[in-house]
Amino acid sequence: MPRGAGHSLDGQAQALNGVVVDMTGLDTIHEVRSDRVVVDAGAKWSDVLRATLPRGLTPPVLTDYLELTVGGTLSVGGLGGASQHFGAQTDNVLALDVLTPSGELVSCGPAHPVLAGRGRNGIIIRATLRLVPAPETVQWHRLRYSSVAQLVADQRLLIDAGSFDYLEGQLKVRDGRRVRELEAVSHSGASLDGLEFDDADTHVTSYWDFVNRLAASEPVLREAGLRESPHPWCNLFVPDHAVEEVLRHLETEDEDLYSDFGLVLAYPLRPERISALELPAGELVFLVAALRYASDQETARPMVEANDVLTKMVLRAGGTLYLDPL
Numbered sequence: 001m002p003r004g005a006g007h008s009l010d011g012q013a014q015a016l017n018g019v020v021v022d023m024t025g026l027d028t029i030h031e032v033r034s035d036r037v038v039v040d041a042g043a044k045w046s047d048v049l050r051a052t053l054p055r056g057l058t059p060p061v062l063t064d065y066l067e068l069t070v071g072g073t074l075s076v077g078g079l080g081g082a083s084q085h086f087g088a089q090t091d092n093v094l095a096l097d098v099l100t101p102s103g104e105l106v107s108c109g110p111a112h113p114v115l116a117g118r119g120r121n122g123i124i125i126r127a128t129l130r131l132v133p134a135p136e137t138v139q140w141h142r143l144r145y146s147s148v149a150q151l152v153a154d155q156r157l158l159i160d161a162g163s164f165d166y167l168e169g170q171l172k173v174r175d176g177r178r179v180r181e182l183e184a185v186s187h188s189g190a191s192l193d194g195l196e197f198d199d200a201d202t203h204v205t206s207y208w209d210f211v212n213r214l215a216a217s218e219p220v221l222r223e224a225g226l227r228e229s230p231h232p233w234c235n236l237f238v239p240d241h242a243v244e245e246v247l248r249h250l251e252t253e254d255e256d257l258y259s260d261f262g263l264v265l266a267y268p269l270r271p272e273r274i275s276a277l278e279l280p281a282g283e284l285v286f287l288v289a290a291l292r293y294a295s296d297q298e299t300a301r302p303m304v305e306a307n308d309v310l311t312k313m314v315l316r317a318g319g320t321l322y323l324d325p326l
């Protein structure tokens with residue numbers, strides 16, 4: 001079983017009575033051209049960006065956290081706030097070198113089942129990834145809402161308009177208060193006209209600081225003792241018709257299930273742009289991810305139970321799972 005950075009949460013990069021192949025030694029960035037980069041699968045996305053950004057280029061879709069390996073995210077899909085436009089990271093692969101389960105090294109196009117194959121259909125050795133121009137700076141809005149319905153309505157409006165480069169909705173509990181927030185990021189100063197948020201803050205930051213924003217949370221989590229502790233996370237694809245009900249359900253959950261760090265991500269995707277993943281039927285789906293941080297096994301238990309309830313609810317509504325172990 002190949003292992004990238006080992007960040008998956010349910011033992012996906014482990015092999016009971018089997019062999020684990022650590023891919024992190026294969027991390028060379030081979031070549032950056034105006035429309036593509038050739039990288040070894042053990043390279044992290046932060047390494048890819050350090051090689052491409054000086055040329056003014058970026059992969060179109062990045063995960064929220066960049067210390068994941070190229071092979072690790074291509075073997076699950078790889079989604080982010082730009083997926084509304086560009087699909088998953090697996091939709092932005094131009095070519096692959098794959099070690100097949102029968103031990104053959106093949107060079108192939110992006111239709112190979114190793115993409116989103118969760119390490120079961122071979123090992124990605126090298127990938128050629130699409131690049132697009134990177135902006136130097138971005139306008140980063142945090143819009144706050146008084147209801148789930150309005151948060152979802154504005155996301156529907158914005159995905160239809162296609163005006164923002166990055167969209168990710170969030171629910172969280174901070175200082176005992178429920179917060180509903182939409183991160184809407186524009187490379188070109190898109191307008192907020194017509195949106196129904198209550199209040200907002202906006203700042204301009206470098207593209208690198210925006211895409212690398214989670215790096216700052218690592219030392220904070222470590223200090224709180226929550227980096228290495230259990231993370232009962234649950235990632236689901238929810239049909240558009242059920243998303244408000246699911247988010248309202250999440251808002252009725254006990255606040256202790258979130259701590260000061262936990263949150264729910266909820267953002268829209270167009271299934272037609274995502275080829276390697278099993279998504280619910282319909283023109284629009286939402287990725288809903290309950291990201292919970294437990295201090296120990298005891299506090300993890302109710303979180304795991306809450307995830308089971310959530311998963312059943314979403315599957316009943318026609319949803320599907322993301323990142324689940326095969």
Ligand SMILES: Cc1cc2nc3c(=O)[nH]c(=O)nc-3n(C[C@H](O)[C@H](O)[C@H](O)COP(=O)(O)OP(=O)(O)OC[C@H]3O[C@@H](n4cnc5c(N)ncnc54)[C@H](O)[C@@H]3O)c2cc1C
Pocket residue numbers: 001002003004005006007008009012013023041042062063064065067068069070071072073075076077078079080114118119120122123124125323
């Ligand atoms: C803090 C954090 C933030 C995240 N944010 C996002 C996000 O925004 N969007 C998103 O989509 N996901 C996100 N994820 C989930 C993440 O994409 C997956 O867990 C990913 O698989 C982790 O990559 P990794 O390098 O740690 O892989 P590992 O955990 O090491 O491996 C994951 C799977 O990939 C397989 N694999 C690894 N390398 C290869 C290879 N070279 N060839 C074939 N198979 C391989 C393994 O066998 C295993 O099945 C996040 C995870 C964390 C911890």
